[in-house]
Amino acid sequence: MSLIQEKTDQAIQILKDQNIDLWLTFVRETSGVRDPVLNFLIGDNDLTWPSALILTKNGDKIAIVGNLETEAVDRLNVYSEIIGYDTAVSGVLRETITRLAPRQIAVNISQNNVHADGLTYTMYKFLVEYLAGTPYTDRITSAESVINAMRGRKTKAELARIQKAVEITDEIYKKTFAFIKVGMTEIEIADYMQNLMKEYGVGYAWSPENNPAINSGPDKVVGHNGPTQIKVEPGHLIHFDFGVKYEGYCSDIQRIAYVLRDGETEPPVEVQRGFITVRTAIEKSREAMKAGATGNSIDTIAREIVVDSGYPEYKYALGHQLGRVAHDGGALLGPLWEKYGDSPNQKLEVGQVYTVEPGLAVPNYGYVGLEEDVVLTDEGAIYIGDPQREIKLIND
Amino acid sequence: MSLIQEKTDQAIQILKDQNIDLWLTFVRETSGVRDPVLNFLIGDNDLTWPSALILTKNGDKIAIVGNLETEAVDRLNVYSEIIGYDTAVSGVLRETITRLAPRQIAVNISQNNVHADGLTYTMYKFLVEYLAGTPYTDRITSAESVINAMRGRKTKAELARIQKAVEITDEIYKKTFAFIKVGMTEIEIADYMQNLMKEYGVGYAWSPENNPAINSGPDKVVGHNGPTQIKVEPGHLIHFDFGVKYEGYCSDIQRIAYVLRDGETEPPVEVQRGFITVRTAIEKSREAMKAGATGNSIDTIAREIVVDSGYPEYKYALGHQLGRVAHDGGALLGPLWEKYGDSPNQKLEVGQVYTVEPGLAVPNYGYVGLEEDVVLTDEGAIYIGDPQREIKLIND
Numbered sequence: 001m002s003l004i005q006e007k008t009d010q011a012i013q014i015l016k017d018q019n020i021d022l023w024l025t026f027v028r029e030t031s032g033v034r035d036p037v038l039n040f041l042i043g044d045n046d047l048t049w050p051s052a053l054i055l056t057k058n059g060d061k062i063a064i065v066g067n068l069e070t071e072a073v074d075r076l077n078v079y080s081e082i083i084g085y086d087t088a089v090s091g092v093l094r095e096t097i098t099r100l101a102p103r104q105i106a107v108n109i110s111q112n113n114v115h116a117d118g119l120t121y122t123m124y125k126f127l128v129e130y131l132a133g134t135p136y137t138d139r140i141t142s143a144e145s146v147i148n149a150m151r152g153r154k155t156k157a158e159l160a161r162i163q164k165a166v167e168i169t170d171e172i173y174k175k176t177f178a179f180i181k182v183g184m185t186e187i188e189i190a191d192y193m194q195n196l197m198k199e200y201g202v203g204y205a206w207s208p209e210n211n212p213a214i215n216s217g218p219d220k221v222v223g224h225n226g227p228t229q230i231k232v233e234p235g236h237l238i239h240f241d242f243g244v245k246y247e248g249y250c251s252d253i254q255r256i257a258y259v260l261r262d263g264e265t266e267p268p269v270e271v272q273r274g275f276i277t278v279r280t281a282i283e284k285s286r287e288a289m290k291a292g293a294t295g296n297s298i299d300t301i302a303r304e305i306v307v308d309s310g311y312p313e314y315k316y317a318l319g320h321q322l323g324r325v326a327h328d329g330g331a332l333l334g335p336l337w338e339k340y341g342d343s344p345n346q347k348l349e350v351g352q353v354y355t356v357e358p359g360l361a362v363p364n365y366g367y368v369g370l371e372e373d374v375v376l377t378d379e380g381a382i383y384i385g386d387p388q389r390e391i392k393l394i395n396d
Numbered sequence: 397m398s399l400i401q402e403k404t405d406q407a408i409q410i411l412k413d414q415n416i417d418l419w420l421t422f423v424r425e426t427s428g429v430r431d432p433v434l435n436f437l438i439g440d441n442d443l444t445w446p447s448a449l450i451l452t453k454n455g456d457k458i459a460i461v462g463n464l465e466t467e468a469v470d471r472l473n474v475y476s477e478i479i480g481y482d483t484a485v486s487g488v489l490r491e492t493i494t495r496l497a498p499r500q501i502a503v504n505i506s507q508n509n510v511h512a513d514g515l516t517y518t519m520y521k522f523l524v525e526y527l528a529g530t531p532y533t534d535r536i537t538s539a540e541s542v543i544n545a546m547r548g549r550k551t552k553a554e555l556a557r558i559q560k561a562v563e564i565t566d567e568i569y570k571k572t573f574a575f576i577k578v579g580m581t582e583i584e585i586a587d588y589m590q591n592l593m594k595e596y597g598v599g600y601a602w603s604p605e606n607n608p609a610i611n612s613g614p615d616k617v618v619g620h621n622g623p624t625q626i627k628v629e630p631g632h633l634i635h636f637d638f639g640v641k642y643e644g645y646c647s648d649i650q651r652i653a654y655v656l657r658d659g660e661t662e663p664p665v666e667v668q669r670g671f672i673t674v675r676t677a678i679e680k681s682r683e684a685m686k687a688g689a690t691g692n693s694i695d696t697i698a699r700e701i702v703v704d705s706g707y708p709e710y711k712y713a714l715g716h717q718l719g720r721v722a723h724d725g726g727a728l729l730g731p732l733w734e735k736y737g738d739s740p741n742q743k744l745e746v747g748q749v750y751t752v753e754p755g756l757a758v759p760n761y762g763y764v765g766l767e768e769d770v771v772l773t774d775e776g777a778i779y780i781g782d783p784q785r786e787i788k789l790i791n792d
Contacts, residue, residue, distance in 0.1 A: 029723055029725070032721055032725065034429075035429070046602060046603045049735050072605065088733065090734060114425035117517075120513045121516065122506060123517075207442045327425055338484035338486060
């Protein structure tokens with residue numbers, strides 16, 4: 001069974017569970033604007049003309065596409081009905097919806113999850129126009145809950161890919177720590193890591209400009225910005241944020257190393273204290289993760305540990321879901337800030353994969369940010385790969 | 397000057413020409429849903445949190461982004477003002493718009509050009525919500541005309557990249573014609589071409605599943621579907637549709653070859669007649685292309701030549717623009733069919749790059765589709781690369 005077959009079957013089960021009659025993904029020229037759910041519905045393919053992919057609670061899988069693309073869609077072995085057209089999608093779409101007579105038409109609009117928000121303003125307007133005069137315009141609703149469930153609940157095949165991505169990320173980190181020498185620039189180290197990615201045949205979990213992000217020492221502005229000409233020096237904390245994509249699925253892992261100064265055999269106490277704080281925040285929040293908890297309640301645990309230890313509050317969420325993209329949407333381990341919408345109020349579910357990534361600055365040394373990937377099981381959250389339990393020391 | 401600097405300067409000139417005060421690109425988590433204009437505004441980078449990129453007629457270039465991304469945006473050397481925020485974009489966006497007091501806020505919504513239609517339904521709703529109580533909600537309009545002009549009018553740097561993409565495509569075709577032998581499958585030939593792409597270090601102009609599309613003989617369903625196990629046989633017309641991406645810019649070229657049968661020294665007369673018809677349709681429509689003509693008027697010329705020669709009408713547009721994607725939007729050389737919206741009514745402009753690609757089936761032999769890439773200059777449309785002037789013959 002292909003991944004698309006697996007995920008569309010799962011989606012139909014979710015429609016049954018949620019008692020939603022019909023889920024419509026309505027797109028055009030997906031090489032231009034690509035609805036992120038298409039990866040689950042047609043894989044890497046693109047659709048050129050206005051196209052409708054319809055899944056129903058009753059198990060229908062219907063594709064309405066331009067005639068030149070029916071053959072390509074047929075080869076997916078997913079859609080039980082493929083309707084081609086030459087000049088206009090409106091009539092055949094209206095007829096198909098009318099025939100199915102759904103009580104709800106869930107479409108890809110979402111305040112809280114960008115990955116459930118692929119319908120453009122204009123395509124929404126077209127849909128309403130094409131259904132004008134039918135009862136169905138009033139039955140349009142958000143597919144957020146369907147897409148959240150489908151993206152979140154990883155199948156075995158999906159989880160295996162994420163595990164492999166994490167494994168490769170870990171190997172690249174190990175080789176990189178052995179490679180680093182005093183005097184190297186952040187850019188040299190990043191080049192080394194990116195070359196290893198090519199050797200492993202993996203893609204980027206996010207844009208290559210800041211993947212890996214590397215921050216060496218106290219003078220670097222930490223954030224989503226890439227490596228610079230700053231050189232590794234004794235007394236630097238080096239912080240990495242790095243993720244790869246293996247067969248369409250991502251890892252996202254932060255690590256730190258400390259460059260020993262002459263005479264030092266371990267990092268200064270401030271650095272160690274920063275590390276222990278972050279490590280504890282990760283471990284305590286991971287332990288609390290279970291199905292039914294809100295993401296916000298988990299975020300609060302880690303955030304309080306960092307703040308109660310006297311560090312400033314980090315200005316981002318504790319963790320996000322991981323899947324086809326590094327920042328997969330839906331439930332978020334986050335604070336209740338406007339920019340996160342309702343996603344921190346959503347509940348954790350078994351099968352979801354999260355990052356856990358608190359951080360803090362250690363004045364004069366650099367940034368301590370660790371990021372672990374975990375999967376939620378019936379027995380709680382389990383690390384994917386080994387977490388960083390000690391500060392990596394660079395001697396040279 | 398970087399390509400982003402060049403294109404944002406061009407956009408400001410277009411805002412002046414069109415007398416539009418402000419163009420707003422409003423996005424979030426662009427690794428999930430990516431507005432296609434971002435390539436011109438921030439290159440390959442992604443933005444994580446709700447972000448606003450504002451260009452004005454007065455020359456302002458303003459970026460409102462999450463604080464963790466101000467540094468990355470600053471490095472582009474494009475934005476004169478970069479405003480960071482931690483928790484909520486709404487206040488700072490409202491303040492900035494109010495300060496600029498635009499008469500129009502052009503946003504990325506478009507019926508006719510998917511590449512000007514990156515604003516999702518939900519982000520549109522957020523924008524209206526954030527501007528509620530100001531006069532600006534009523535001033536929201538479509539940026540289609542701005543984006544069409546900017547995407548269409550290729551700068552020198554953009555044109556050079558397209559020329560290079562066409563050159564490489566042409567070289568790969570030449571090597572492929574020398575490689576083909578009777579008995580090879582479409583898939584074997586496609587693998588050979590895709591391996592050459594790797595050697596040349598180029599990307600795919602569209603999805604690898606059907607790039608190249610290869611159709612050997614009369615039994616293959618032509619369309620956006622990939623190569624199959626069908627084998628090349630004497631008497632087959634082999635049709636190719638293939639495009640590469642060089643430094644972000646695409647080629648898109650169709651070619652045909654004929655496999656000679658025992659005793660044949662040239663293709664059968666039906667095949668030759670099909671070729672000459674398509675070749676003539678291309679040449680006559682290219683000759684008619686000039687700034688100010690509608691795309692529909694050009695489409696009609698080629699379409700009539702094919703239909704008047706007794707072939708069925710091809711069910712697609714004569715040609716589309718070419719740029720960062722193979723099917724770039726805006727003015728289209730197309731018929732007035734619903735699926736093409738108003739784009740065939742738009743006028744051709746100097747600097748635009750088009751494909752010209754009529755096609756027809758030759759019963760018992762296969763498909764004749766040729767596709768040439770042309771650039772519109774003050775002296776009319778000029779071929780980029782050499783057009784196919786003869787049927788390529790395969791002897792073996």
